[in-house]
Amino acid sequence: MSSLPARVILLAGPSGSGKSSLAARTGLPVLALDDFYKDGDDPSLPVLPGGTGIDWDAPRSWNADAAVAAVAALCAEGVADTPVYDIAASAAGGCARLDLGGSPLFVAEGIFAAEIVARCRELGLLADAVCLRGRPATTARRRFVRDLREGRKAVPFLLRRGWHLMRAERAIVDRQVALGCHPCGADEALPRILAAPITEVAPSAGSAR
Template structure:
């Protein structure tokens, strides 16, 4: 038996505009990954915000996301190495179940999602934060990648994706400004990977996270 209990894990929060490549960078890091987009509210939640002047739900507004549940999951992973997370279907705008996410004794993991910057301050106050990074690619590249991904995955209708894509392309600089203002460091893919590797120096990252569907 080890004379010293293992130290609590810490989290790298990875944010950036939708389509900036967060999931890809998180996967390439080799660290376990918590998908923060699984904490979206259900489409029939009466508290969901609308796009001003439209009947469209504003899925890019922080009010469409359950911040408290996301922080609780991060804290539980840091403390215990496992937690129960929602399984969210973006095409249905609904949670379809739950699953167990385990990072074992891994001392560092990535929590990635559009709203990751919203919990930087709370994770820092709780002593959970290792790094907070904001991916940037440029509005045109992000628009193209986001639209092709969402179309391929059938996330929403084509008219909705075009309306949303155009709106987000025009708003990208302000989105990045907000996320960096909340404490995330702007960086490209290579710098993000470098900083995540640096955060894990001298610490074994162990195997990738495992999920068990409930």
């Protein structure tokens, strides 16, 4: 086991941008932040305009406090129990234990990863924060194929959501950069993550503290 506390690399980006695939390619332990979605019966969930359904792309649909607690536990203890979320059922279906195995770094990836950059930095847990960006049409195609293959939601919902997210992608990336993430494509992100220091890096120029 490492004698030093571990540090987290937060990997953000729009849904379908390739975060999970990139995280797996790093060879580092991975915390799936999308497992911290709130259950579908949570009264605090945000709703879409007109009350037509839950807005699963709004940060308030996600339990940031629980995610930060898991990151902090991993950094301090090297292990943490985390939920296993079933997107099709809109509910956590159990829990799993993530063990860093002595690794001084791990990746925490998810569409809301940027929302906890400032808190992780304040707690001294952050090694780096990256936002994957690419072509909105490519992201939309990858997202639809994945969601259809995994049976995440009904096809009409996926089409409506996909169209909305494709139009909003540049604004999503801009927000994540403003929250403290460094924007880059996968080709730049992988070597950046592999070269991340165990101690925190300075924020990117122009990013929010």
